[in-house]
Amino acid sequence: MTKKQTCIFLTVVAAVIAALIVGIVLTDGLYQKEGSIQDAMQDAVLHEGDKISLFGLPVNPGLISAFVVTGVILVFAAIVRIFVIPRFKFVPGKFQMLLEQAVGMFDGLAKSNSPHRNHFLGAYVFAAGAYIFVSTLFELVGVPAVSMAGQSVILPAPLSDINGAISLGCLSYLVILGGGIVSNGLRGVGRTLKEFSLPISMSFRMFGALLSGMLVTELVYYYLALSFVLPVIVGILFTVLHAVIQAYVLTMLTSLFYGEVSELHVKKPKRSRRARGKQEENNKSETEVTV
């Protein structure tokens, strides 16, 4: 490196450092909240202070997020159905391959985990996977809304609302129960009830995972010192990872338990006493020969 290049390099570094310091000074106090961190956390979990009016009904922002996400997904699906699917080719293009990959992945998941009965399960895990994935990524967009108190609220991920997580967890359990009943009747009910903790574990796993991401993000944004570079990692990376992991975990668990309870019961043939006696004699004689 020549002297001139070294000079240019040092000047650039100094300019960047100066700009950052100026930025830090200027932004001091910009992100300071009126309430304490405890209040912010409590609000993020319980949504007591940021209810939104849904036709006069006070609801959590997560429910509004859920409706928005559903609308977005359905509009996207309708556009794809009208403009893309009729032009599908046997040798797929990039977008067709992406769609086929998504459908094929959930269809394959359902088939591999529940070989006996999987048509409905495939559709369910596809919808659930798409919903969890998109609704988690929805957090990144940061759609603003006005709360009933007149404050601005950023719509969170629908599943970071405990009601959303409980509804999806319980619905998955009901789907598993339905699969068990259709395939095995009362035996299926018994098999499903055996896993009575499943709806709670599924609901709270999802709620906890998404909420933790949100809380970490809140925490990071709360303190000025953590507001550089780190939000990119925790905000985007956490969200993307959560989107993929949670979609996979819920669909995988649902498929797994669905397959377990819908597995057809095969009666073991009863052996007669004489046959059993003969078998025992054979075993004895084989043991004696070995000895």
Added chain:
Amino acid sequence: MPLNIDWQQILLHLLNFVILFAGLWLLLYKPVRSFMQKRREHYEKMDADAEKKNAEAEEKRAAYEQKLAGAEDEIAEKRRLAEKETAEYSERMRRETDELARTIVADARKDAARIKAQATKEARAEIASIVTDAVEKIVLEDTASEAFDQFLDAADDAQAEKKDE
């Protein structure tokens, strides 16, 4: 409820998801899956057709090889048959030629006899005609001049009568 759990909101979330599930199933999952199924069936059919054609080709090849193995015997057999056929053919041709020659000779003889008889008959008729002509010539040579004179006389008489009248 603890943790702000609200049954009404849970039901609203459920309603939302059920709508999403139905919409996605109708708009995306079912059409894409049925297209994939259709394509799978298409390629499976192609595969089955190719398998079938392969089997047919293999069968034909086996039959051809079998044929090739027995080709020497077949050639010898065919040669023997061809020789036999040639001999039979030449024999038949010889017999036919002899027969034809005999027929031709017989016909020629018949024709010669017929022509000879015809010529004799015609010659006789011609001779008779010549003789008749000669006789007529000799006989009519004197009588013709007399008739001409009588005719001239008669004509003179007729002219005279006319003048008198």
